Amino acid sequence: MPFFCCDRKRCFRRGSKMKITILGSGTCVPRLERACSALLVEAEGVNILIDCGLGTIHRLLEAGKDPSDIDLLFLTHFHPDHTGELVSLLFSGKYAGKYGRKKSLTLVAGKGLSDFYQGLCGIYGEWVDLSGLLRIKELSLPGDSLWDFNGLKLSFAPACHRPESLAIGVESCGRKMVFTGDTDVCPNLVSFAKGAELFICEAAMPDDMKVPGHLTPSLAGAMAEEAGVRHLVLTHFYPECDEVDMVATAGKTFHGPVTMAEDLMVMDLSSV
Template sequence: MNNIYVTILGSGTCVPCLKRSACSLLMETGRSKLLFDCGPGTMRRLLEAGVEIYDISFIFLSHFHPDHSSELIPFLFANKYPDISRRKIPLTIAAGRGFSDFFQGLKKVYKDWIELPSGLFNIIEMDNKNPDFKVFDDFKLNTMPVEHNDESIAFRITNDSGVSAVYSGDTDYSENLIKLSKDANLLICESALPDALKVKGHLTPSLAGKIAEQADVKNLVLTHFYPECGQADIKKECSKTYSGSLFLAQDLMKINTGLNEILSDKSGCPQ
C-alpha cells in the first residue's frame, strides 16, 4: 500500500518554546513532499527530519497569521542560495483566496529576494468560501473553509491507494471540518487551549474530539498547543468526546498514516 507519512514539524504556537516550534507539518506521498504551514522554526525542523527545502514541492498555507506563514520569507530566500540551480522541482504554494495579494505585499518589502523563476514557482488560490478540489500527480487535494480567518481553509490529502490525511489549520468548531474529515485515516487537528480556557476561533480537546468522533476518523492527533495545555490533562478532556486512537503531537513525531502507526514520538528537544 502506498502510505502517507506525516511528520509533525511544529506542534506549538506563536509563544516561543524550546520543545515546540510554531505550526508546521510534512506529508510524504509517492514522490511528493508537502509542507503544511510554515511558522518560525520550520526549516530547522525539516533538516532534523532529514529533508531539505529543495525537496519540498508544495507549500499549503491554512491562513496568513505569522505563526503559520512567517517562515515563508526565509524559505523562499534560502532557495536562491547560492543560486536557484539547487531546486530541481517546481515549488507550488496553495492557500485561500487573497494569497496573491498577500504575496504581492511581501514582494513590495522583500522585492526579488523572494522571487523564484516562473518555471519553478506557482501560486494556486483555493476557494475559501466553498469546497475546492485539485488533482496532482501523487495525490488529490480537497479543501473546505473553516472558522478562523476569512482565508482559512483545512486540507485533505488522498493518495492513489485511498489513504487520506486531514490538516485542520486553525479553526473553531466547524461542520465543514467534519465533512472534510469523514472516514479519514488521520486527522491532525488544532487544540489550542484546555476546555476551561476556550477562546473564539480555536478548538479545545473535547471540541476537537467531537469533530473527530462525528467524522469517524481512525486516528486523531492534537496539535497547536499553547503553554496552558501543559497544565491540563488534554487526553482525558478529548477522550470525553472521542473514542478512537488519540495522540498528542510532539515536534518530529512521525506517523505512518496507512498503517495507523506512530513511527517515532521522540523529539529530542528539551522538556
C-alpha cells in the first residue's frame, strides 16, 4: 500500500484529533476491572482495534462502539489473551442480523496469520467466514513496515516476545501513537517510537518480579526516555502490579508524564 503524505490543509479542515480508548489493560489472569489486551484507535473516520482478548466485545460496547464498526483489527501476536474474542467477533459479524457486519474487516498480523485463521476455520468452518467481508493481511517485514489504510499511516516493527510479535504505530496529520504489544527490552522499538506523542507500553510485572518476554515499569520508562516520547502509558498488568507504585517506578527512568492504564480510559492525542 502507498505511503501516506499528510495534507496539512485537510488536517486543518477536519481536525487532527486521534481518540484512543484502552479497552483492556490486563493479562491472562481473569479480572473484572481489567479485561485482556485491547485498544481502540479512532481517527480520520477509521476505527482500528488493536488486539482482541477476553472482554473486548463488551468493553467496545461500553465505549459506544459495536464490533461491526471496526474497520481494521490488528493482532500484536497470537497468545489467547490477545486473540481470545476474535472468533466471537467474526461469528457475531456474520450472524447478528441487522446488528451484523455490513462493511469489510481487514485482519492484520505478522507471520503465521493465514495459518492461524485457517486453523480457526478448521474448527469453526463457515461460522467465522464473513462471506467476502473479511480481508486477511499477513505482514512481511520490512516490506510491509509502512502502509496506508484509508488515510492513516500505519507502521509496524518487530517486538521481542514471540516470532510473530509486532508493535504498531498509528499516525494522523503528523501525530503518532505507538503500542508495543507484549515485549521484552527491545532496542529496535526505541528507534520505532522516536518522536511519538503517545507511547503505550506493556509493563507486566513490578521491577523485582521481571519475567522473560515482558517489561517492568523502570524498563518501560528507560525505553520511553531513550525514544524521546512525549507521554508514557503503562499497560498489560498482572495483579502483582497493584502492590507497587508503577507510575513512580517508571518516573525514575522517564522524565515525562506517566499514566497507568485503566479499562475505558480515553486519551485525545491532540492534548496528551
